[in-house]
Amino acid sequence: METKDWFTKPCVMGIDEAGRGPVLGPMVYACACCPLSTSLQLVSRSFADSKTLTEAKREQLFEEIQADEQMASATDSLSAATISAQMLRRHKISLNALASDSTHRLIDAALAAKMNLHEIYIDTVGDAERYETRLGHRYPTIKFTVRPKADALFPIVSAASIVAKVTRDHLLRDFEVQESVDVSRQFGSGYPADPDTKTWLDQHIDPVFGYPGIVRFSWQTCESLLNQRGVPITWECPEDEGQQTLQQWGRSSSSSSQLASSSYQAAPKRHSFFRARKLARPICSF
Structure with a gap:
């Protein structure tokens, strides 16, 4: 100022x-x-x-x-x-x-x-x-x-x-889309209840990457659409969580659920010293 x-x-x-x-x-x-x-x-x-x-x-x-x-x-x-x-x-x-x-x-x-x-x-x-x-x-x-x-x-x-x-x-x-995709500017008011916004979200979803950077992925509207139309993705839980399943992002998949319940073995719980300080093992790629 x-x-x-x-x-x-x-x-x-x-x-x-x-x-x-x-x-x-x-x-x-x-x-x-x-x-x-x-x-x-x-x-x-x-x-x-x-x-x-x-x-x-x-x-x-x-x-x-x-x-x-x-x-x-x-x-x-x-x-x-x-x-x-x-x-x-x-x-x-x-x-x-x-x-x-x-x-x-x-x-x-x-x-x-x-x-x-x-x-x-x-x-x-x-x-x-x-x-x-x-x-x-x-x-x-x-x-x-x-x-x-x-x-x-x-x-x-x-x-x-x-x-x-x-x-x-x-x-x-003036928003410039960083992703290499064609994006319509006819997105209405941007509010989830706006029919034009709903249409824009429906037409611009990518099953892998979701949406361009102009969209708030954290909104329930986006989460619901990605769960319905996104490619199933499985993530291994951090080993210090001690959980028995894979965390998933994307639409539900019976095969993914079976994989989560049958093939994943939780790692032994780490010492409380490391968990309390949120210390993780570094993974280096050379």
Whole structure:
């Protein structure tokens, strides 16, 4: 975030996200900031929950926010690949935890730019009261207000909502597929219930590799489709798990199930010293 002259004055920040629920594309967190002394003027600027605005109106307000010398904004984007990797790792990180980390990064960036933050308004993540308390402990000099539908209650959060939504729309529009496949851009809203999104997912599934990187593999929608149409894959359990079957990914297969129950012998359980420290034997290939 680029430092501005008014950062030394008492400032207010609003934080909101776009793209929490879709199965496609990034989740974008954004903040909007201004001096406390001018915050009441935002009421007259038609800022509102971005979901209630037309695309043209969002774009117009976004440009106004970027051009306003008495406002500042920043974004923190989590790609679909990042979300999937964190939510599918062995020790899973929840979407709420990822959202909280994004919020911290936005606040930390403003503080690093020497912004004199006095108040921050945030659209709720999980339990509003508990989240507000946690933030207050982390940043004791700042007054936090965490509320459901904050983007409809506080104009500074509405401004952040617009920045987040327009930024996500631009990222989706400009997304470059890294995989060597032809991908249609007619994927609808990206929400699992959208018929266009359902059709896109149905047409772009690969039985081995699943989907291009724009898709969140961690969503139940993808998991169900991959279980139905993916090639059966068997994985040996880590030897320190002591399990008697092979873990499987892909659609169910009677032959794979028989293989899992008949041919796999669990390795002897390792000493508790190694299990407690999650130490594994290195496997080297030369």
